[in-house]
Amino acid sequence: MLGKFYGLGVGPGDPKLLTLKAAEVLKFVPVVAVPKSRADRDSVALDIARNHLSPGAEILELNLPMTSDPVVLEMAWQAGAERIFDKLQAGSSVAFLTIGDPSLYSTYQYVLEKLKGIAPEVEVETVPGITSFAACAARVSEPLASGDEPLLVLPAVDEKLGEYLEQFPNLVLMKVSRDMERIMAEMSAHGRQALFVSRCGSPQEAVVRDLSSLAGEKVDYLSLILVGPKGE
Template structure:
């Protein structure tokens, strides 16, 4: 007798606006029996809130606890989550793992993919990245022609940020949060502050676009970024 396993989906659900779901993501979201999504220690899930209105109401929901404050290793959490999902996939139930933005671009899904993709049939559905959504919200072309475009994490040391930004025609710095002052110091050093644009919670109902010099450094969320538009476009 043949044994059939469930299908694993890494579902890119976009940056926050529920209307930015792709048609493919929406079709899979409504069809699978199991929906898995990351939650914080406070039991909140941005990913779930994005798609909640589209869920059927009779699907199995599997919250995945992750340590978003980065004060401890996340690997044991992914091990536990993978084991939990194996139970459903082994029963032949397909599972869609919700991932904000694009699953293979700084996505939490990556760490489940490397644990599960060699054991079960897997499909990754791309989603709209918050970087592209932020550029649209700000009305800023990011790059064109022969630009060198970089995406950098604000967590990097200041000397690394400075050396990389010095090579770029356009750049985006993500995961700002408590690193805001460090990033601004680097931008001042490179004379990029006048060009830099700040946005938080892009496309969400809480979206804010604030002049970078007016940002309160004590109140910068993780889901914020600084965009430095193309020299080519704005030369």
Template sequence: MNEINKVGTIYAVGVGPGDPELITRKAERLIREADVICTPTGRDDAASYALSIVEPLLDRSRQQVLTQVFPMRKVQDGLDEFWTRSAAEVAEHVRAGRTVVFITIGDPLLYSTFLYLYRVLRADYPDIPVEIVPGISSINAAAAAAGVPLGMAGDRIAVLPAVYEDEELQRTLQEFDTIVLLKVHKVFDRVYAMLCRNGMEKGAVFVRRVGSDQEEVVFDLGSLVGKELDYLSMMIVCKRLQRGDL
């Protein structure tokens, strides 16, 4: 059994998309055994979604919960101070012999907040051990909830933020068989209009807060036009679904 390193280690642990039952056994063990749970949030006054998933596993009488602010904005200029400060906090705990678990929704290596911290740790603290524990991504969970395959046989799959410019998004829709669009909430109407122009609107599904008690799967995309949508949402465009070839 892989014991926690008693001299201090940072574990980047994916806690899945929202359903506590989708936390892996290894992730649960590390979370329960950790000295410090590091959890990201987008603002000082915002709750951590990742923390809400693992809260039942914590022993707050023994474990310290360290909340770190990672502002979420498209332009990253000026954010280095946040990553640097957060890395220094984590490094201080590790060098004091504590085990730190940095929790992140989904998987730590897929559009995760941890990646910004990881970059600083590798550059400024190369002596500190970092282990990455994969988690179930919202992409896999959303496909399962909708019953839509991500890929079969020789299908080509693209995963990208929906904030791409129209020309790039149009090219992706033409060149790939399955397209997963993240961060679709602010640009949904524009993306839906593009799907309609390409005759692809019947081959798409919208999923919000997958794995939570607020999960919603919507195939009638037209019903969402003009509405304020959830940040934790995505769209899966599947040409096999469009063709009825499932």
């Protein structure tokens, strides 16, 4: 009998923000699949979940590089799905860990698609997690959006950022680490205030209200920017 495949959101960093449901699954699942972008890097998702793993749980490290090369990515997702399927076929259930929530910019979605291509009959359960930007807003006790205001979530910064800053009262800018100089310039050109949060919920957490103080600094990949209502 095939094992069951779980996609587990482990939250943004604080192990206390892992849901009871995710903890319940981790308690019994014999194989935990962990995406790793570089062989020498520790997995943040695994660190968050570590205290909930069942004794003797097998850690299946999947090499999922951070690249925009579509051929390399397709091959990595396929290889990851095949390794997961080997475990499922042997009767073991597998939990794939993902930072924050699995439905938001997560490799889980791509690996799941490949897995369904290999074995459409596999039973799948996705357990939501607290997404990073909800945790960042909670960290400073500020709203993401109020009343009937829209909220724009951007996975990356592009040439339309200025346009969006004019149109939207509330924005979440994710994956900002490579574009800080450009973001700072656009914020000041459009008179917008922003809040920078890095590694929210972890011991390395940083909250910065004055973006210009980050000029020239190397910014952690696990960082985002919340932009509040215009003029505030």
